[in-house]
Structure formats: structure tokens, C-alpha cells
Amino acid sequence: VSPTGNDSVTRANNSITNPWRTITHAMYNLQAGDTLNIRSGTYTPAYPIVLHSDYRSRTDRTRGGDPNETMNAQTGTASQPVVVRAYPGDSKGSVVIDAAGKTTLINLDNKSYWTFDGLKIINTSRAFWVGEDVTSTNNTFQNLEIVMTTGGDNYGAITLNGYATEYG
DSSP: OOTTOOTTSOTTTOBTTBOOSOHHHHHTTOOTTOEEEEOSEEEOOSSOEEEOTTTTTOSSOTTOOOTTOOOOOOOOOSSSOEEEEEOTTOTTOOEEEEOTTOSEEEEEOSOOSEEEESEEEEEESEEEEEOSSSOEESOEEESOEEEEOSOOTTOOSEEEOTTTEEOO
């Protein structure tokens, strides 16, 4: 992903030299074994990123998500994890995701073996909600800077639902 990318690039043609523009589009299209490299810049998703097990089947999309996107994201596996990270060695700065006041930025439900690395997430009450309804396991959150602007006793930078999330 790059601030100068283009979301009309097909999945087959997507590359570091031919990137998508938005993190949302990229994340909705990640498959097992993919690594999403995000170039430095500030990204402000228009909607929460809902990587939810029933996203496609919900006609009302009550959990939110981008109505212009089809959620094709897959769960990773132990041998083929999904990695979302700041592009290694990008000397232009950091990757900042501005949640612009969204209560939850990323809903990761029924997705396992996903890794988030090297991102700065600002202006949210909850950066990640993991295992809201369906078990999500073996997800990794590392080298993140999360700046929460609102919240309460039921919010946390990374919310792991105890009954539907296994973590170590």
C-alpha cells in the first residue's frame, strides 16, 4: 500500500511497484501467506475495517465496514500467516493510521495467524477487537504505537474477547 497507489490494481498485479492505495482495500483482499507492506504516510480509513466471519452474508452490515468493498480476507495458518506491517527500511517516516474517532478500527473475528507490526494507530477507542463472536487464535501485535482518544471501562487498545480468543 502506498499513498500514491491505486485500488483498481488487480490482486494479481499488486506489487511493491504497483501498490494499492488504501489499507482497507488491501486488508479485505489478503489471503493466507500474504504480507502487506505499507509505505510511510498517514492513512485515514473512511469506515472501520471489519474482517468478520459473517461480513459477506450480512446484507445490513450492522458491524460496519466499507460498503464499497467485498471482504475476501482469509485466515492465515501456522505455515502461511497473514502479515500487515510497515514497509521495512522505508526511510520516509512511519505508517500512521488515523482512525478519525471510530470506536473500533479493526474487527478481527474468525481470523487466525495474523500479525500486525510497526504501525502507529491514533484517534480511536479500540484499535483492535479480536474474537468478538467467533474464535480467533494465534494473532500477534508487535511494535505498535496506539494512541487512544476516548474509551471507558470496556475499551482497550487491543480488546481480546476471552471466550473467543486464545493468545499467549
